[in-house]
Amino acid sequence: MCGISCKDVENKTLCHQVRFPENYELSSEKYYFCPSKECTVGYFSSTGHIIPKQRLRTYQEINDDKLCYCFDINADQYLSALHANNSDAVKSFVIQKTKSGDCACDIKNPSGQCCLAKFKILERLGAR
Incomplete structure (x- = not known):
């Protein structure tokens, strides 16, 4: 959404970073992490599924x-x-x-x- 280049992440990274219950409901599609501190998107998939940074366990650490x-x-x-x-x-x-x-x-x-x-x-x- 912010237009910067993002790298894909392994499924185990996603499962440990995303809070419950979203981590329980993750699909097996490929996800990408947005490192931009200003962007509200934490992870997104090529099919358009978005996980906001606020739903990540490390949300505060990212802000810090x-x-x-x-x-x-x-x-x-x-x-x-x-x-x-x-x-x-x-x-x-x-x-x-x-x-x-x-x-x-x-x-x-x-x-x-x-x-x-x-x-x-x-x-x-x-x-x-």
Whole structure:
């Protein structure tokens, strides 16, 4: 609805993110997550089924600019670490936990994606 490019998500991401009873009634069609904070659509299918962000378990975290859903790090915290020259420790922690299999991005992150790419985006923004 907002016109930005969206990635598809696995069914298990959808089932863990969508609140009951909507998660109970999901069809097996392919769904896509809209990452735009301004958009009210959380997930949508190619057939037009829409699940609003307000129906997601992570609705408040999305509004709070959650960066890492697995380890509860938001964008402001990481930007503060960047400005305090402490970002390497934060990012290394997430990388180490990801490598050891201690993350659950596929169900905790509404996009189903790993957050490490978002760290790089914030690093570029913070360097400005």
